[in-house]
Amino acid sequence: MLSFLRRTRSISRIALDPPRPFVGREGLALVVILRNEERHIGEWARFHLAAGVRHFHVYDNGSTDGTLVQLVAAVGVQNVTVMPWDQKLRDGITGAEIHNQVLAYAHAVRNFGSGFRWMSFIDVDEFLVPKSHDDLISCLAHLEGEANVSLPWHMFGRNGFETPPEGGVVPNYTRRHPDPMSPLKGMCNFKMIVDPSRVTALRVHSIETEGSTDSVNDRGERASASGRKAPGFYSADHIQLNHYYTRSNAELQEKIARGSNMTQNEADHMRRVMRKVDQIEAESIEDLAAKRWFAAR
Template sequence: MRFFKARPISKLAVSPPKANPERSGVAIPIIVKNEARYIEEWARFHLLAGVSHFIVYDNGSTDETVSILRDTVPAEALTIVPWAQSLRDGRSGAEIHNQVLAFSHALANYGAEFRWMAFVDVDEFIVPKADASIEAALERVGEAAHVSLPWQMFGRGGHEAPPEGGIVANYTRRMRTTEGARHALNWKCIVDPSRVTGVRVHGMEIDGKGEGVNDAGVRAAHSARGKAGFYSAEFLQLNHYYTRSNNDLQAKLQACLIASVALQQHARRVMRIVAEIEADEVEDVAAIDFLARAQGK
């Protein structure tokens, strides 16, 4: 008889794929569910940023998310994987983190074909700050196999309801800096899939080690990414549109508040982060500037 709930399994060990000698480009594996309102803009932005393939894990969408992707992304650049599941360890009962499982599947089954894989969510946009593409910006890190990008956190921007015109054009107020933030700092990563040996959402293990570089090539252990001298968004900026509109935020919070105690605690944590974001904001148009360059405006 168990008297406690097993902790979720949030890290998986993987055997890295052998790189295809002709591999190239940047792929984004992503897990989605009911993102019809926002997925087209996200996909178009990353196509402009040079992403060559999207591996989309559909976690049971009941809206038009998948059909919008098929209409937006060229067929040769899109793989859709049905991913509506909840898996547990047969002995402990511990839930296996579905996103970690999806990322592990992507690495093992598709990683050999790509120079880079970027692991983000649909509310996160990878913005080249000076270069024409994500891949061009990554040339600065040389042979490094793990690039950590810190969240740049955007709040509600004064929008009660989702505004017309999309995310990038309307959400231009972000937290001044997440460096040293108590609640709002986390990381996402871009990796060489042929060297990944362990998978977590916010940092991969490379060649058996938990370390990597920032976008300028400065190296650190994952556990030391928060220390002075590592934080950087000089060449690649990860815009995390954390709340979108207030209506979007409240819908997510409401789903948590009517669910388990753990989700209620998550809702309170979300509001602490929102308060931290909106306490000290600055104007940030890096994504708008990138689109202007990419579209020749």
């Protein structure tokens, strides 16, 4: 019971007054919270810069390696804003932990959102893959009037690698679970691309715009936050969200050892991670969308 309380007694939804959009705002900004991602941050940043991302807002949760050096080397200092974000904050009355990731997202929207048409909030193990055009902005052009686009996870596992392979993530990890809308617990989830000037509340996997949880898929079809999980909502016609959940087995063990980004029982965290890994790897299909796109750049 105690571990259950530690896991769930938290503030994971943060409401805000949206920022006023600047005249002439444009482009897509990525927001990421990270710690010690030196091995992969360069590839992740180069991929998204090539995909047309205009700026990277990086919330550094106490990195002690060369993550930030590699990031700036990959995309240039002019394209990166770094915010120190090494903290665990709690409500002063209830003691409820404030979700540090959601807090970073809310800070980014309110303080940097005015200058961008689109903003997305992903992790270093997640890649936004252009499908219908060469860049993400062109892939979003038909959704110009929309405020909130939901993209389902495409879940990739270890692909048989015991240690990190040479050449990076995208060229090597090409097998994923076949069903992004799987009903199995923890398998079907979303990240969003939103108009920051219309954001009124955030969670990690659900963003409210103008007071509503409604969003559209990348074809422009609308659903509520819970309705997104219906199989008919699935689409990756224009943008595919690849989630390289484990990478190699050695990195999976590192992921487990790091623990959750919220205070949580270690054994409970390990069981949750390994259940998801087993589900991802129970069956798989080949998916070369990201590899082919990146190789052509």
